[in-house]
Structure formats: structure tokens, C-alpha cells
Amino acid sequence: MKPLSQAVASVPPSGIRRFFDVAAQLEDCISLGVGEPDFVTPWHIREAAIWAIEKGFTTYTSNYGLFTLRQRIASHLKARYGVDYSPESEIIVTVGVSEGLDIAMRALLNPGDEVIFFEPSYVSYAPCVLFAGGKPVPVPTDYRQGFQPDVHRLREAITPRTKAVLLCYPNNPTGAVASRAALEEVVRIAVEHDLYLITDEIYDRLVYDTQHTCVASLPGAAERTILLGGFSKSYAMTGWRIGYACAPAQIIEMMMKVHQYTMLCAPIAAQKAAEEALERGEPEVERMRREYDRRRRLIVERLNEIGLECVPPQGAFYVFPSIRCTGLRSEEFTEQLLWEERVAVVPGNVFGNSGEGHVRLSYATSLPKIEEALHRIERFVNKRRK
Numbered sequence: 160m161k162p163l164s165q166a167v168a169s170v171p172p173s174g175i176r177r178f179f180d181v182a183a184q185l186e187d188c189i190s191l192g193v194g195e196p197d198f199v200t201p202w203h204i205r206e207a208a209i210w211a212i213e214k215g216f217t218t219y220t221s222n223y224g225l226f227t228l229r230q231r232i233a234s235h236l237k238a239r240y241g242v243d244y245s246p247e248s249e250i251i252v253t254v255g256v257s258e259g260l261d262i263a264m265r266a267l268l269n270p271g272d273e274v275i276f277f278e279p280s281y282v283s284y285a286p287c288v289l290f291a292g293g294k295p296v297p298v299p300t301d302y303r304q305g306f307q308p309d310v311h312r313l314r315e316a317i318t319p320r321t322k323a324v325l326l327c328y329p330n331n332p333t334g335a336v337a338s339r340a341a342l343e344e345v346v347r348i349a350v351e352h353d354l355y356l357i358t359d360e361i362y363d364r365l366v367y368d369t370q371h372t373c374v375a376s377l378p379g380a381a382e383r384t385i386l387l388g389g390f391s392k393s394y395a396m397t398g399w400r401i402g403y404a405c406a407p408a409q410i411i412e413m414m415m416k417v418h419q420y421t422m423l424c425a426p427i428a429a430q431k432a433a434e435e436a437l438e439r440g441e442p443e444v445e446r447m448r449r450e451y452d453r454r455r456r457l458i459v460e461r462l463n464e465i466g467l468e469c470v471p472p473q474g475a476f477y478v479f480p481s482i483r484c485t486g487l488r489s490e491e492f493t494e495q496l497l498w499e500e501r502v503a504v505v506p507g508n509v510f511g512n513s514g515e516g517h518v519r520l521s522y523a524t525s526l527p528k529i530e531e532a533l534h535r536i537e538r539f540v541n542k543r544r545k
């Protein structure tokens with residue numbers, strides 16, 4: 160048989176799933192592994208989809224998505240961040256941010272084009288760049304600087320082949336929220352070197368004690384930015400597979416072509432549900448955000464007590480503590496914790512080399528489970544403290 164695709168073969172399967180699958184089979188295992196809200200989609204949003212199906216909304220939609228949904232996305236972004244996107248030509252509804260990322264890469268990249276992103280990073284970034292024929296260029300960030308984007312290292316990573324910088328704030332896996340000043344500097348660099356910016360803002364609504372900066376709202380950014388947004392995290396809608404991309408019309412037109420021939424459109428019932436989420440979902444977003452914040456405070460305080468030092472994350476629902484006090488590598492820590500104490504966390508190195516020496520814990524799980532998991536982690540760490 161002829162060999163299969165080299166680009167696909169070169170990418171390992173996601174390290175997160177592996178731990179999740181093992182954990183799911185272990186009795187009495189507490190998983191702090193997956194990045195998925197433990198809340199069910201708020202009832203009024205589910206009801207909107209049920210209503211839509213009952214009324215016979217069962218067809219394809221425009222390739223760009225329902226116009227009414229695009230209008231709501233435009234008003235929502237205008238009201239929150241002051242950014243202007245035309246629902247006619249500058250917004251496309253996608254099958255989650257996952258699809259948005261894929262079609263953004265395929266619309267932007269020619270073979271060998273380089274895409275820089277800060278690391279530790281979400282596991283899909285390097286594979287998406289590779290699948291689109293590009294070259295991923297990870298730039299490490301430092302725990303001691305709170306995983307803020309390092310603009311000096313960014314400058315050093317730029318070559319004549321650099322096409323885009325991919326940003327993710329609030330960040331998965333670190334929970335870092337980039338300062339406005341750092342993002343302004345990134346935009347200045349992008350303008351100076353004529354680079355595109357792809358900004359994955361899926362966690363924009365999950366910020367604590369700080370404000371989210373929408374990259375496209377910064378001076379000079381909008382014309383070169385693809386803004387990716389979604390419903391999975393803020394509205395607890397992971398299973399609906401719905402998100403959106405906003406960019407200048409000529410970029411959306413290119414993304415639409417890939418979407419049109421590969422996906423056609425996002426599911427209509429999910430689009431109806433997303434309209435309801437934007438229309439009346441705000442109190443539920445705030446309720447969930449407050450609950451995550453409560454858990455965040457507890458987990459950060461307890462981890463620091465245990466000796467797993469962590470910078471308080473200001474966004475998303477992850478903490479990324481250092482495990483150096485145990486002398487273990489990330490994978491050793493994770494394996495041993497899973498078998499000995501039945502707690503699943505994700506080894507930091509799956510998010511890139513600079514994640515080594517850390518693990519990711521998700522606090523998108525109930526407070527009693529988090530408390531029990533921390534108790535087990537404490538017992539585990541005490542046996543190994545150097």
C-alpha cells in the first residue's frame with residue numbers, strides 16, 4: 160500500500176484525550192483533565208433549539224450562517240469591545256472555533272509559511288498549521304512572567320517566511336490573560352512586519368479580576384486580524400459545535416470557500432440556540448463565571464499551600480502549577496498521580512516543551528470534587544517532596 164499523508168502521520172494524537180480515556184475507565188477517579196464546562200447548556204438555550212426543530216428548522220443555511228445570527232454576533236462584539244464587523248461580509252458562522260482555526264490557516268497559508276504562537280499552547284495549533292502546509296513556530300513564555308507574551312522572543316522568531324501570529328488570551332492551558340500593553344506591542348510588531356493576527360478568544364467571557372482585551376479593537380489591528388469566537392465555553396455549549404470568525408471581507412471570502420466545500424454550514428438548530436444565547440444568555444454566563452471564580456480562588460490557594468506553586472490565572476478555567484518541588488517530570492507526575500490517587504490531570508509538556516515541569520488542572524468540575532482531588536494531590540506530593 161502507498162504511504163498515507165506525511166503531514167498527518169507526523170502529528171501525534173492529542174495527549175489530553177489519552178489521559179481522559181484512561182481516567183474514564185478507572186473507578187473513583189476524579190478528572191481535572193478535560194477543558195469542558197461541567198454545566199449543562201442553560202435551559203432557555205436548549206429550549207430555543209427544541210423550538211426550532213419543532214418548527215421545522217432542519218435545512219442548510221447560508222454558507223455564512225443565518226443572517227440573524229451574524230447580526231447578533233456583530234451587535235454583541237460592538238457592544239462589548241467596540242469593534243465593527245459587517246454581518247453581510249465580515250462574519251462567518253463556523254463549526255466551533257476548531258473549524259474557524261482550520262479554515263483561517265487554509266485561507267492564509269502557502270506551503271512553508273510560518274505561524275508563530277506562544278507556548279505553552281492549545282494542542283490544536285501546531286497540527287492545524289501543519290495540516291494547512293505551514294510551519295508552526297512556537298515561542299516559549301515563562302512561568303515567572305506569568306506566561307505573558309514575550310515580545311522580545313516574538314521579534315527574534317520572525318523570519319521572511321513569517322505569515323501570522325496566533326494568539327490565545329485568556330489562555331489554554333495557563334489561564335494567563337495578556338496585558339493590554341503586551342497585546343498593543345504584538346499588534347505594533349505585526350504592523351511593522353506585515354503579519355496577520357489570528358486571535359482565538361474563545362475564553363473571552365471567562366475572566367476574573369481583570370478585563371479582556373479584544374485584539375481587533377487595538378489600533379491598527381482590525382485590518383489584519385481574524386477574530387475567532389465561540390459558544391462552547393461561555394455558554395456551556397461544547398456539544399453544539401458552533402462558533403464564528405470575523406475578519407475583513409476578502410479574508411472571510413477565502414475562509415468561506417473552504418467552509419463551503421468542506422462543511423457547507425454549521426447545524427441550523429445550533430445556530431438558533433446560539434442566537435438565543437446572545438439574546439438572553441448574559442445572566443447565565445455571569446452565574447457560571449462566578450462559580451468558576453470561586454473554584455479558582457480555592458484551587459490556587461490550596462495548590463500554593465501544598466507547594467505546587469502557581470501564578471493565579473486570570474482567565475479560562477485552568478491552573479498550570481509548577482511541579483518542580485516533586486522532582487518529577489510532567490508525565491511521571493501525571494501517571495503516578497493517576498494510578499496512586501485516582502486523579503487525572505494533564506502533563507504540561509503536551510502543550511509544548513515549555514510546559515514541562517507543569518501540569519494542567521481544569522476547575523470546570525464541582526467544588527466537592529475539586530476539594531477531594533486537592534486532598535489526594537496533597538497526599539501524593541507530601542510523599543515526594545524534595
Ligand SMILES: Cc1ncc(COP(=O)(O)O)c(C=O)c1O
Binds near residue numbers: 258281327361389401
Ligand atoms: C483555546 C481553545 N480554542 C479552541 C477550542 C475549541 O473550541 P470549539 O469547541 O469552539 O471548537 C478549545 C477547546 O478546548 C480551546 O481551549
